[in-house]
Amino acid sequence: MTTEPAADRPLRGLLPYLLESPRAFALVVASGIAFPALAITTATLGAWLVGSALAGDSAGDLAPGAVALCAAAALTGVAAWWQAYISHDWAFRVLAGLRVRLYDGLERAAPGRILGRRTGDLTASAMADVEKTEMFFAHTAGDYVGAVLVSLASLAVIAVLDVPTALVVLALMALVAVVPFVLAGRAGEQGRALRAELGGLNAEALDGVQGLRELTVFGRGGWYLDRLTARTRRTHRHAAAHARRAGAEQAVTDLLLSLGVVLLPLTAARGGLDVRWLPPLIVLGLASLGPIAAVSATARTLGEVRAAAARVLAIIGFPAHVADTGTRALDGTDAEVRFEDVRFRYDPAGPDVLAGASFTVRPGETVALVGRSGAGKTTCVNLLMRFWDAEGGRVLVGGRDVRTVPVAALRSAVTLVPQDVYLFNLSVRENIRLARPDATDEQVEAAARRAAAHDFVAALPEGYDTPCGERGARLSGGQRQRIAIARALLRETPVIVLDEAVSNLDAANERAVQRAVDEVRAHHTVITIAHRLSTIRAADRVVVLDGGRVAATGTHDELLARDAAYRELVAAQEGP
Ligand SMILES: Nc1ncnc2c1ncn2[C@@H]1O[C@H](COP(=O)(O)OP(=O)(O)OP(=O)(O)O)[C@@H](O)[C@H]1O
Numbered sequence: 135m136t137t138e139p140a141a142d143r144p145l146r147g148l149l150p151y152l153l154e155s156p157r158a159f160a161l162v163v164a165s166g167i168a169f170p171a172l173a174i175t176t177a178t179l180g181a182w183l184v185g186s187a188l189a190g191d192s193a194g195d196l197a198p199g200a201v202a203l204c205a206a207a208a209l210t211g212v213a214a215w216w217q218a219y220i221s222h223d224w225a226f227r228v229l230a231g232l233r234v235r236l237y238d239g240l241e242r243a244a245p246g247r248i249l250g251r252r253t254g255d256l257t258a259s260a261m262a263d264v265e266k267t268e269m270f271f272a273h274t275a276g277d278y279v280g281a282v283l284v285s286l287a288s289l290a291v292i293a294v295l296d297v298p299t300a301l302v303v304l305a306l307m308a309l310v311a312v313v314p315f316v317l318a319g320r321a322g323e324q325g326r327a328l329r330a331e332l333g334g335l336n337a338e339a340l341d342g343v344q345g346l347r348e349l350t351v352f353g354r355g356g357w358y359l360d361r362l363t364a365r366t367r368r369t370h371r372h373a374a375a376h377a378r379r380a381g382a383e384q385a386v387t388d389l390l391l392s393l394g395v396v397l398l399p400l401t402a403a404r405g406g407l408d409v410r411w412l413p414p415l416i417v418l419g420l421a422s423l424g425p426i427a428a429v430s431a432t433a434r435t436l437g438e439v440r441a442a443a444a445r446v447l448a449i450i451g452f453p454a455h456v457a458d459t460g461t462r463a464l465d466g467t468d469a470e471v472r473f474e475d476v477r478f479r480y481d482p483a484g485p486d487v488l489a490g491a492s493f494t495v496r497p498g499e500t501v502a503l504v505g506r507s508g509a510g511k512t513t514c515v516n517l518l519m520r521f522w523d524a525e526g527g528r529v530l531v532g533g534r535d536v537r538t539v540p541v542a543a544l545r546s547a548v549t550l551v552p553q554d555v556y557l558f559n560l561s562v563r564e565n566i567r568l569a570r571p572d573a574t575d576e577q578v579e580a581a582a583r584r585a586a587a588h589d590f591v592a593a594l595p596e597g598y599d600t601p602c603g604e605r606g607a608r609l610s611g612g613q614r615q616r617i618a619i620a621r622a623l624l625r626e627t628p629v630i631v632l633d634e635a636v637s638n639l640d641a642a643n644e645r646a647v648q649r650a651v652d653e654v655r656a657h658h659t660v661i662t663i664a665h666r667l668s669t670i671r672a673a674d675r676v677v678v679l680d681g682g683r684v685a686a687t688g689t690h691d692e693l694l695a696r697d698a699a700y701r702e703l704v705a706a707q708e709g710p
């Protein structure tokens with residue numbers, strides 16, 4: 135099931151992104167050729183001038199060469215700038231696209247697949263891992279082509295001048311190029327370990343920041359710091375191992391270059407070559423090793439790049455958690471919700487959470503879904519919203535199996551006010567408008583009024599423009615819930631689901647929200663999950679979940695009269 139095709143060949147998986155804009159890529163490659171070619175030309179020209187001076191040429195003879203050298207040097211500077219500019223500009227554009235697709239992957243898989251993973255780890259993928267692939271785009275793709283072409287061209291020139299020297303250069307090139315590949319296995323392993331470790335560290339740090347209040351309340355700050363320190367040490371060990379290997383590679387490469395410095399003059403001077411050509415030959419030989427050495431230097435980090443790419447591509451390749459293949463239209467008028475013998479479990483090896491649950495919520499009806507904690511109430515909502523799909527039975531909205539309707543259409547017919555509301559660090563207005571981006575300020579305010587939120591919002595320092603703080607931290611729990619209800623009311627969908635939406639409200643506010651819910655009841659189908667007796671009593675009908683099935687349905691009064699288990703449940707809700 136978990137086909138992550140790109141993940142075992144991560145760099146190959148990045149290739150399509152590379153070729154997405156062939157023109158831009160061609161320019162990057164051109165700049166990757168132009169810069170080293172000009173750099174080598176400059177060095178060789180300089181060496182030729184030295185050789186000519188040694189051979190006794192007059193200043194007048196050298197003048198044209200000197201002018202050419204100045205021009206070549208200037209052009210090299212420009213080429214260096216051009217290459218750095220366009221390769222990075224291009225890389226960051228590709229990276230931006232990669233981030234969008236990463237987010238797409240997350241969204242497709244949400245929330246089913248995401249719940250099992252640590253947020254910090256996912257954040258690391260979204261930020262640091264994508265960043266790491268910049269190395270591949272900016273420093274690998276263009277550079278490699280340039281290095282190979284320019285080095286081979288230099289080699290050809292050397293071969294024309296002196297074949298034995300060319301053979302020595304060829305041998306050195308091969309050795310320099312081969313070093314990273316010999317150590318590639320280790321590099322891959324270390325890169326993977328390091329990236330995973332960094333992801334873990336990130337998750338740990340984020341956990342600590344998010345749980346700061348709990349750590350302070352329980353006085354566990356020191357304990358947490360110890361954990362973080364231990365983790366940091368482990369990351370450090372991995373980073374050090376990585377650095378040791380990279381250092382060894384660098385040393386071997388440097389050694390080979392030094393060997394070239396010794397060998398090339400020896401072979402070049404051996405023949406009866408004109409002394410004018412001797413310095414350029416040596417310089418050309420060494421310079422042509424340069425791009426290969428530079429490429430091998432970037433190859434040292436490829437292990438890490440490959441690991442980062444694998445993590446990014448794995449998320450981009452997340453298969454959709456539910457198959458969005460439905461095509462049937464949902465018309466907004468028939469808003470019946472029906473569960474038919476629904477069976478479901480989260481964990482294939484685990485117990486059934488729903489084991490044949492059946493109930494119907496008629497259009498315009500308000501049904502309270504009740505049951506012990508863990509009975510599967512939120513699970514019913516997860517199936518209705520298609521965050522997961524049922525294993526057996528059917529969930530129907532407006533008489534259509536939810537699997538036969540496009541997910542977007544389904545979600546624009548059903549609005550959920552979730553148990554754990556999330557508010558963005560945006561203004562109150564923008565948070566409400568999330569439900570309907572084209573809503574006017576008046577419509578936003580009207581929704582807030584109906585959700586009994588207008589008064590407290592108006593009293594905030596900047597009214598509707600007040601930022602809600604990180605995760606809505608600047609608002610109270612009850613205020614957050616009312617903002618969430620305002621969102622749902624703004625959306626005006628045929629079905630509204632309130633998952634414990636009024637649990638944080640005091641009695642006065644609950645009545646206000648209840649009035650708001652009553653108001654839309656006539657035109658909407660409402661499922662309200664509640665522990666509060668007042669909410670349950672206000673519903674038209676009650677559906678009691680127990681043991682994965684519907685244990686009883688009826689009005690509150692009927693159930694009280696005939697169902698002992700219900701009486702017990704209600705007594706438990708009411709408390710002592
Ligand atoms: N994402 C998940 N992965 C695995 N198991 C889950 C997941 N979500 C819920 N469960 C399990 O499924 C069961 C039903 O959970 P559910 O959230 O539907 O309960 P609930 O009736 O809404 O409870 P509460 O009143 O406490 O909100 C529980 O045993 C829970 O542990």
Ligand SMILES: [Mg+2]
Nearest residue numbers: 511512513553
């Ligand atoms: Mg729940």
